[in-house]
Amino acid sequence: DIQMTQSPSSLSASVGDRVTITCRASQNITTWLAWYQQKPGKAPKLLIYKASRLESGVPSTFSGSGSGTEFTLTINSLQPDDFATYYCQQYQTYSCSFGQGTKLEIK
């Protein structure tokens, strides 16, 4: 099974900041990686797929990069609505798996 490891597990930032979350895969997943945002009591929301492709309707302040085993999610100019938990997900294999999540909190 492919293990996904996110860092950091939590992060404090201010409105207007730029933040980066990292996700590492235990083996090569080329670019079969997605990022999700989840707010308390809600279902996850797809932000990025294929490592860097922005889902329709997602603000361009979100961007993704990486390939192989190392990936990043960058949020430029944080907005109040961006404070949430973020998950990466690999779907390179027949089964998929998620990272443990990164909680982004207001400083």
Added chain:
Amino acid sequence: QVQLVQSGAEVKKSGSSVKVSCKASGDTFSSYTISWVRQAPGQGLEWMGRIIPTLHITNYAQEFQGRVTISADESTGTAYMELSSLRSEDTAIYFCTRDKSGRGFDPWGQGTLVTVSS
């Protein structure tokens, strides 16, 4: 606009089974792959398995093999997830979601809380 609507909350005894439904609307159900993902209280997301309804092909996460059955009824556009031999650790919110085959999971159902008590 695709929508997934799940069945309501369930309270179950340890050792019993639960079956959660997920009804799709707004697109041709047969074009979907449906995945099920669960989230224990305060924890992360855990993929359980998927079904391709038109082909009735399923695959399951190793951790749930033998305990989970995912099925679909094309005539009603509904997918189901049944989990057996329930234990307290199965207390979680269970989500269905459309697996866009390489383009991520979207949309998601609203989630179904399953509480397992002894």
